[in-house]
Amino acid sequence: MSACDTCVVRNTAICSGLDSTEIAALSNIGRRRWLEAGESLVWEGDQSVLVANVIEGMLKLSTGTADGREQIVGVVYPSDFIGRPFGATTDHSITALTAAHVCVFARADFDRFAGEHPALEHKLLQRTLAELDRTRKWMLLLSRKNAEEKVATFLLEMSERLAIADCDSGGQPVPLDAFDLPFSRQQIGDVLGLTIETVSRQMTAMGRAEVIALPSRRAVEIRDRAALEAMAG
Amino acid sequence: MSACDTCVVRNTAICSGLDSTEIAALSNIGRRRWLEAGESLVWEGDQSVLVANVIEGMLKLSTGTADGREQIVGVVYPSDFIGRPFGATTDHSITALTAAHVCVFARADFDRFAGEHPALEHKLLQRTLAELDRTRKWMLLLSRKNAEEKVATFLLEMSERLAIADCDSGGQPVPLDAFDLPFSRQQIGDVLGLTIETVSRQMTAMGRAEVIALPSRRAVEIRDRAALEAMAG
């Protein structure tokens, strides 16, 4: 019995299009790996030597300028695919935000396997197209939205993404009204293209306006979703 | 003889992985279409009903906020692929920047054809992955670079992308030092997340510093590439 048989993302990750024989073959070239929060799997500019499926936890994709300004260009959740198949180098670092469990493949092995299994490439294509849509939507936020709109949009997005990851309330995942952020204030700034101080000020202001509540450092509670949506623009 | 036989992007577009029988089949479901500068092929929020290959010209992909702020999320060049296969709606408008010639397919036809031709999907996957890399790099620019860095980066990118489109100097395309911008100042602002005035001021300043020259409205000449690269950060 391969590890895939008990894998929690077996039916949602790119593996979902494969039959049991194919899964067994894929299982042969992959291996499980644990990452601690803060540990990196890939560094910006590295040779692209590995790709992976996320089984558990959250990771960030980030780039930076030469003088140290960082930007988080993506966040991945369980069942998402990470790494750059069919390419020589990786343009961004991949770092665990929480403790994470991933299923890694040597890129060369994966590329070969993918070439032989169109169903897998099809899944990967769909995922990549969806990710591109999401990334382009984020560009609008980065360049045209103000600080309040950015933070409001971020909180709403977290409420939705964490729902998908956490609770499967009878089929359709429902946005959470209370959750723990997997990000520090600094990291929220890196996602939104803001400084830590601006993020803090915006969140405090939303708390004062009773749109949200902030029971502890990482915890957020959405008190007035309609108002938050209005703020998101 | 199908239109594909004389197509100038036959060997660079996603069609390049197909044999002559497959090309003939694809040719059957596609048709050529001319767009004038400013004409739109797809509007934001539309049902995703068509996809296309770009044969000639340049087009922009753009989104906007409810209150009218626009952001260009991508620019496509000859041999690029546009539209959203395998998805219900399109998240951005597609508008011709110059007169353009495209090869359009009904999305349903294209989806079916792609499903039957893994080589095509493979090409499409590679292109989508590359586009995602480029988009993520652009996110860093939008959120972390200042006006001077943005404009410098933009001019360098144009010098490279136009070279690929224009002159094939014996295999390797060489960045151009003099070219005509396919964008108005307003559109440059929309790409960079700046206002038209800021773009104009930056370009004038670079002209004064003799890093570039501006012989006419749309023309740009790079005088000191090293300095421009330093400005881009």
Add this chain to the structure above:
DNA sequence: GGCAATCCTTGATCTGCCGCAAAGCGGCAG
């Protein structure tokens, strides 16, 4: 429990870009 390290908040000041307004420039029609 006490201490250090880290993260977060708050205040004060500064600056780069925006937004408005007016003038300059070039193309085009008549």
Add this chain to the structure above:
DNA sequence: CTGCCGCTTTGCGGCAGATCAAGGATTGCC
């Protein structure tokens, strides 16, 4: 040639968010 129209440039405040600087809250470790 002349006048109009759209695009671009330039000047001038104003403000959102960056930057600098303290101080407060949590967490972890001995």
